Amino acid sequence: MLPLAKGRRRSAGARSRRRRASARNVRKVDTVSNGTREFSRRHFLQGAGVFGAGVLGAAALGGCAPQTQQATAAGEGDDLAATGEGGAPAQAAWRTEPEPPAEFEDAGTYDAVVVGHGYAGVCAARELAESGKKVVLLETQAEDTYAACGNQSAAHNSQILRRVNPTADIPEVDPVEFFQNWAIITGNQINQPLVMRYCQNMGANIDKYYDRVTDEDVATMAHMDTPGPEDDYSTMMDAVGPIKFFNGTVDCYGDCSQTKVQGYNREAAKEAGAEFRFNTRGVQLIMENGAVAGIYALDKGTDSYLKFNCKAVVVATGGFAYNEEMLCDLIPEIADNMVEGEVWKDAHQNVRFEGDVSNMQYQGDGIKMAFWAGGRLEPFIPGMNSKFIASPSMMNYTLPQAVWVRPDGKRFCNEFYPVAEQRGTASVYLPREPVTCVFDNNFLEYRRYTVSQHGFTSPTAMNMESMAKDMEVARQKFEGTYVEPEKKEEEGPGAMFQHPEIICADTLEGLAEAAGIDPVEFVAQIERWNEYCKNGRDEEFGRDAKVLFPVEEGPFYACSGTTEFGEIMCTCGGLLTDAEQNVLGADFKPIPGLYASGNDCGRRFGYEYITPTSGVSLQMAITLGFECGKSVAKFLG
Template structure:
């Protein structure tokens, strides 16, 4: 499937061959982040903050405008020229004689990730229109980030006993979390149609892969919480990869194979978008480059869809757009790490160069403006470098609970538990990186206490120590002097509050306010590498309810659409997760509905 299929619905125009190369890689650098995979975490490791190591993602082709920086001055996206970042300046167009061929289709989708694949497949299945799906990676290197699909009310969930969710309740919780900054039309589509979209997605997944798919937080432990700190949580995540023998990349490889059955859809690998082409105000196509440096043109009769992913690998864009996360960095202590997902923002750049308007800053990111200094659930106590408690350890999921940690001095963090963790860990919520209290996971926690005692002062090599008394634990953790005195005072104060059942200091919910008085005790030491690591960004281009990209005047740009992490106004200023996997779930859902719209319009 690396080359277009021969079919009459596509028009292919050969052009004399010339060689040209674009060299504009996203700059990557910074220290490597100490991290632990969520799989290791579920096996009982509680040592680190940034849970959930991920594979490098498949970057979709990313388009740009054919004109130079004149487009930027015309759109006026930056009021002050001094604020203009270099990424906002469009490149020069490629010489016509360097473009070796041209393919014409009704719909061109740039990026074969979650959203792009859903958009292309939906549009092709629901119409006879010709669709080209372009992917930047070569087929043998294709991988996709994430293994969780968060959604509501699919038949699959119902068949497995998961209760139905009120879409309006879910919608209002989402809009509250986004401070009403999300696009309400898009979020209501997600709330009301994600179950339908996921059932449709699963139709192309082979039986042998479906058999290994699991539902997170199901069966649901009786101690799990549906709401805490004003945030609601639901069960609705299907996943691969978390201890399973298969992962989402394998799922997509199977889906790609099934796309060969659609005669009006071409999947073409090794096509990296360079810029968008326009006819007047309308976007009409994209010029791509392959790994050999050869250019190709794809013209769209009706629509070009930007689904090329986020911008977490472009540090200039991160600094410019993720203002809150950037401001949480502390000079000499923390800095941007290499992006886990590794996407260069090319789709969003090209959309901006074509006149598209970004949602208001700050744009959100998955991690970055919050830090996870230890495992979740937060039934223990969080201490700063001076041994003082500094926040409510269970203010919803870590996307909210972890914000204070990103806003204090980031040299070192401490977290303390007692042996009741083997029971109190079941008081969890179904949110981002939260503990899933299944029987094996609980047993892993118990085993880690036993192993920790055996490890003694050596710990587990990842910052976790276990001791029979607080004095010994403090010694293992390197807490001494005034910090140790403060630690002991913090524990005493915390236990006083827990016995009364009211946290007068930080407002922790009494349901998760447990005394720390039963040995052995566990301590976790986390360093500054727990700040500045971003999995993906979740902000992008503004659109209408049909995902039609808006220009600076907030009028739709004819022929230009956005999906996935190129699409803005899903989360507002910060990421959150009432169900794990909502980023992927919304990408698939809104790709499905966008494809439907393009098929019908």
């Protein structure tokens, strides 16, 4: 559906080659990765055909994994370094649209089809059904094993927060202030009217999403930003430098999981007339005269194709975090920043992606379909934990109040940079060497200074007790008085984040020797640091004066970890849309009937995911999912 160029048509030979390639594609649509998920720099750079190069932008399509245009489905084992005719880099195989299925069953006519039962998809389907539209939702997971990803959702200006924590003084969030802060953090690389629509509607839409949870459900939920009876949150800050943070996140880690809440929304949609087809994967749009006319889907149970006729399609398939080829093509920074031997890990499980993942979610189905239909891609696509988190992750999450040094004994960054997702930027571009986190005997007092964000550990009594215990163990080991306790068969729940083993010494020189860092440079660095703290001005990296904590009272403590690069939770963008989430075509005009929401929708987070409040990804997907349903209903009339 994408023209090769204005005024040009495919030659008969080109069409024939495309048909032959597509014949290999059509029965393998369900397989979109290469069957193994152990990523490394060699994989990526071999895909780019520029191993050792620092710039990957030479290909006309901007991808870092050129493939032959006569592409088979990724997973057929094609060489990612293939080139097109004349030796020029060819486009990535996923960009080549397959021929439509030759055989299919007519599945009926609908006003709209929603692809993906995530947060945005189920909310869009519910909104459409409650607006009186005939809608069907297609979901690749099986119904009996369906599971939602994620648990925390921001819930500003909502009643659900007050239900979860009725005695708390929960402030209202000014949507304009929230928007302005969002624009600052993202460098204003956002779809401004769409993000403002999120800010203006987040309270009402979050309440609609949670409107069926029972009192019993609420009893198992938590408001993560409000202290319990034993907690002291007096040092929680609402801003660090120019960056603001906002209280208001619902935790669904108990019996009322997000899978259960999505089930409530599915029930509401069904009661309004929506249909749901599980184990069914959307694979290709049907376009007529530049507008949506339907969609082909694969019934995974029968391995046969279905045709749904409709006037509108919402793609909300969760991005492409499990599609190696698309990651390589659309986020080339990954290849640039990896070193030999580094591999990608699943941030959910902290394990390597290995084995056949072709049946997993997040294969980029929605983005592929919309792209083939003429949709534009945003020029840089953000991810969650994909580009920047390279300082040892547990330090990044739990110890930003400390001083971080490398083996040469010198600092290398602003340890308390307020946007946690961007805090690891400096270590991405340094040798993968240990980073040592240093603090003194007063650290428990300093560690209480934190903000409401994913990248900080809240000063709960449990977390503070855990830190105090580990510091005490380190001191006892240094003094030679430590006795190893008997290991219990079943340990109770611990702190939310565990930090590396802590070491202790009574002098800075002794700490440097124990940690394996240059003692002369280290002592000089700490002397400079303490002077910055005294003057309230970090002359090296500009750390905010509120969070300058000296290292001067022994005993002294440290923990070390090797910088790591390669956890990915999800991608957070892809398709360019307008404020209605209507996908934009080559001329930046909306494609009639084609919409993208959730992590298929671009220009929401800028260059990388951010959390001015924990759980904004779910909150935005829920809010804009409902808003997308309203937009589609308006389009349908």
